[in-house]
Ligand SMILES: [Fe+2]
Ligand SMILES: [Fe+2]
């Protein structure tokens with residue numbers, strides 16, 4: 001019910017934003033031109049763990065990095081509705097149907113909070129959506145894989161939302177205030193998402209042979225793409241150091257990935273499922289698991305937009321947008337008529 | 345023998361002051377009353393089929409906010425269906441293991457989504473009816489039905505409002521949206537008489553104070569619809585020859601396909617628990 005009220009407000013906001021002029025056309029990407037005193041003061045505030053707010057001065061590169069990161073996150077929530085949405089109409093019980101629908105609806109809500117957070121940096125939602133549809137903006141590689149069986153819905157909640165939590169919990173303390181606050185709301189819901197996924201896996205793992213097969217196959221297909229969600233290895237992640245200094249990121253890709261493996265492997269064991277990695281073994285010295293090499297070639301191919309169902313995902317998003325154009329036009333026209341009437 | 349909790353003194357105490365009348369199977373008495381079962385199925389089937397239809401939109405709506413509100417309505421409807429079908433028997437058994445002839449929903453709710461205007465026409469016409477129905481059903485002499493309706497009426501009031509807002513927005517938006525809205529209404533109009541049909545089963549339940557006679561609010565309904573259409577600057581469509589039969593299991597071709605999708609997992613794996 002809470003989300004519904006957003007609809008009403010959000011819609012008005014949406015219409016208003018259609019009339020605003022583009023804000024980020026004249027952005028100068030030159031850091032050198034920035035006043036060193038301002039930069040220094042900014043860095044000091046960030047180092048002291050203060051929140052940066054929309055009206056505060058910030059380096060242009062900080063703004064750009066944040067827009068990129070937040071909008072990518074928002075796009076991931078929205079594109080991520082598709083693989084799971086694929087199973088709402090086929091959920092195997094009324095309870096599972098309701099839970100999945102609520103879950104996917106939450107993801108849409110996350111997208112909305114995040115677009116709003118990104119808009120505080122001076123980029124409109126239309127610009128962000130346009131960048132997604134033109135292929136300029138990226139979204140998480142994970143959503144370019146297909147959901148074949150019901151077990152994939154379990155695996156996504158368990159692994160993908162699990163990985164997302166790992167990524168997002170530290171972001172509740174990220175330096176940009178609106179982003180951090182959006183993450184607080186998002187994280188509250190993500191743990192429910194992971195639980196419902198794991199609960200599906202438990203039912204399958206304790207089920208018939210056919211259900212067990214589904215569960216194992218889902219783990220086989222989702223394991224490696226889930227590890228890829230944390231991004232390239234640290235030695236190949238050029239912006240990590242600066243993002244860490246600016247507290248846009250709070251832990252490195254490899255640190256988060258290790259944490260995820262350490263938490264998830266025992267969960268797989270509890271389910272009686274086998275993690276599809278022959279190199280996986282417990283390392284007493286580091287107190288964590290060693291695991292096999294990730295296929296980075298596959299990762300970069302998916303980043304380039306060559307994932308198994310990347311074309312389907314983009315087609316679905318573009319079609320939804322294009323088929324909805326007349327609706328958005330009508331809403332804007334109606335709003336304009338009302339405003340004219342009120343003014344008369 | 346599993347170890348069970350001991351019955352403590354305070355429980356015995358409470359038992360003494362608990363009500364001492366009623367029947368041991370009173371909670372399920374409705375299940376033995378075929379007319380009540382039938383009625384709960386009609387109510388539950390309407391909600392479930394429309395909820396299923398709306399969930400087809402998920403991820404594909406014209407705007408993110410719309411996506412969220414459609415999912416929200418679907419979620420409410422699936423909840424209502426779970427409650428009403430639960431009064432009729434095992435809700436999941438009823439949802440996933442009945443074929444077309446045993447479904448008792450009206451034709452309106454099983455209509456395809458079409459474009460967004462057709463979806464909203466269907467929602468507006470149905471939610472307005474459902475709201476008026478639940479509002480009265482909250483006074484049913486069957487306590488369980490009354491309780492479900494009383495809880496759901498608040499949800500449905502919101503569905504009705506949201507759908508009416510869209511009818512107005514689209515009707516009084518652009519030429520294209522007005523044309524599409526008129527077409528959506530035209531598609532749905534022939535299914536309205538079914539909503540007000542009073543058959544023998546229903547009449548018997550109305551006589552017992554369990555069901556609501558839909559004809560008691562038909563005038564209100566027509567008036568409410570007319571008022572919204574007037575605000576939307578849309579003409580009320582001319583009457584069409586009524587299409588009836590849903591309550592007796594005679595449906596459109598669309599329902600079978602909807603069921604094939606919805607029921608596929610429990611039917612493919614009959615021994616599985618999910
Ligand atoms: Fe999310
Ligand atoms: Fe997320």
Ligand SMILES: [Fe+2]
Pocket residue numbers: 107161164189190193
């Ligand atoms: Fe999630």
